[in-house]
Amino acid sequence: MAETKTASFPSTQPAEPGGTHKRRLLRPMVAMIGMVVIIVLIIGGVKFIQISKLIAQSKVPQPPAVVTTINAQFADWQPSVSAVGSMKAVRGVDVTTEVGGIVRTIAFKPGLDVSAGDLLVQLNADADIAQLHSLEATANLAATVLKRDKAQLKVNAVSQAQVDADDADLKAKRAAAEQQQALVAKKTIRAPFAGRIGITSVNPGQFLNPGDKIATLQTFDPIYIDFNVPQSQLEAIATGQAVSVTAAGLPKQTFTGKVSAIDAKFDPATRNVTIEATIDNPKQRLMPGMFARAVVESGAKQPYLTVPQTAVTYNPYGTTVFIVAHKKNGQGKDVLTAQQTFIQTGPTRGDQVAIVSGVKEGDVIVTSGQMKLKNGSPVKVDNRSVPLNAVSPTPQEQ
Missing domain, CATH: 1.10.287 (Helix Hairpins)
Incomplete structure (x- = not known):
């Protein structure tokens, strides 16, 4: 019987368990990642377009800031020393009795002027x-x-x-x-000098002991003002210098006089010295005990470049002002710009401040609107409403 031959084929290795399943999962993940990348690119493109528009808009020139200005000019300043003080009568006493007794007559009216020797009070002397x-x-x-x-x-x-x-x-x-x-x-009490007699609490029939106060007698014209100045300012004050006085409650009234005395010693606690000035008071508006401000003129007048105090900006790194200058813009047009400049200030008076350096005469100084400015900002001048620039300002009532 013939031998039967069987055909042979190469053996195939068994597939990796789960391989087909992993390939099926990988394809959706790749597709998802591709979609995310496309979305990110779209968002990035949109943001790029928006930022490009903002950059383009930022290049549009800003409108000029509205400011007020003033030309820096020289003005004469009178050097002075200012201090607060109290008014004091040239002569003032509390009228009392030297001996005791019962009051028989009160011969004065409180608040009126009396002459030297006028009868004030008569005690019983029978x-x-x-x-x-x-x-x-x-x-x-x-x-x-x-x-x-x-x-x-x-x-x-x-x-x-x-x-x-x-x-x-x-x-x-x-x-x-x-x-x-x-x-x-x-027992007959008379006015020791001419002056104004004050209010009394004494009544007829009342018994007065020696030393009991009857009333206050004050001489008002002239009148003293005592004020203190530090030792650093004493050299600017001398006897005979002119003094002007203003007092609260007496607006728009200035009283004049002269320095009459300088105390012989300084207060060791404050290092201040007391100055006494005699002030003319013909209408007797100033009264003893009133609070007042004295200004002593010292030396000759000096010229200073003067601007309103609102023009000056005080910073930790220095004191500055903005000067308005002409400048060509990108289109070749002449525009006004603000240039920040460091300055050194001097004395102040009222609404004004003196500029020692950093500004020259004729410079156009910004007096309001500085908060909107930086160096090189375009400006528009509108002086219809300007800050106060008074030497002796007074409160403004609205």
């Missing part, structure tokens, strides 16, 4: 006057005795010793009468 008459009678008798003994001495009827004793007795009795007369006079 008993004192009676005692005075008794002492005067005794003194008269002693005078009669002395006269008689002197006549008898001429005929040697009495001794010289008797006459001397009579003379001493007369002097003693007259002294007693004069002492009583002085006591009676103290």
Whole structure:
């Protein structure tokens, strides 16, 4: 029987378990990643277009800032020393009684002027006057005795010793009468000088003890003002210098006078010295105890470049102002721009400040609107409403 041959084929390796499943999962993931990339590219493109538009818009020139300006000009400044102080009467006392007694008469009206020697208060002095008459009678008798003994001495009827004793007795009795007369006079209280008498709390029939206050008497014209200045400013003050005074409650009124005295020592706690000035007060508007401001003129007038204080900006890195200058823009047009400049300031007065350096005469200085500016900002000048620039400003009532 013929041998039967069987055909043979190469053996195939078994497939990796799960391979087909992984390939099926990989395809959707690749597709998803591709979609995410496409979305990101689309979003990035949109944002790029938006940013490009913003950059293009930022290149559009900004409108100019509206500001007010002033030309820096020289003005004469009077060097001065300013200080606050209190008004003080040239002469002022609390009228009192030296002796006790019952008030019989009050001869003045509170708040009115009195002359030197005017009767103010009369105390009851009846008993004192009676005692005075008794002492005067005794003194008269002693005078009669002395006269008689002197006549008898001429005929040697009495001794010289008797006459001397009579003379001493007369002097003693007259002294007693004069002492009583002085006591009676103290019961009549008169104004020691001319001035204005204040309010009294004394009434007729009231008993006054020695030293009790009756009323205050003050002389108002002229009047003193006492104020303190630091030792660093003392060299600027000398006796006879002009002084101007303003007081709260008396707006738009300035009183003038001169420095009359400088205290002999400084206060060791504050290193200040007291200055006394005599001020003319013909209408008696200034009164003792009032709060006032004194300005002492010192030296000759000095010229300073002057601008309003609102024009100056104070920063930690320096003091600056904005100067308006002409500049060509990209289209070749002449525009106004603000240039920030560092300056050094000097003294101030009212609404004004002096510029020592950094600005020259004629420069156009921005006085308001600086908060909107930076170096090189375009500006538009509108001076219809400008900041105050007064030497002696007063409160503005709306």
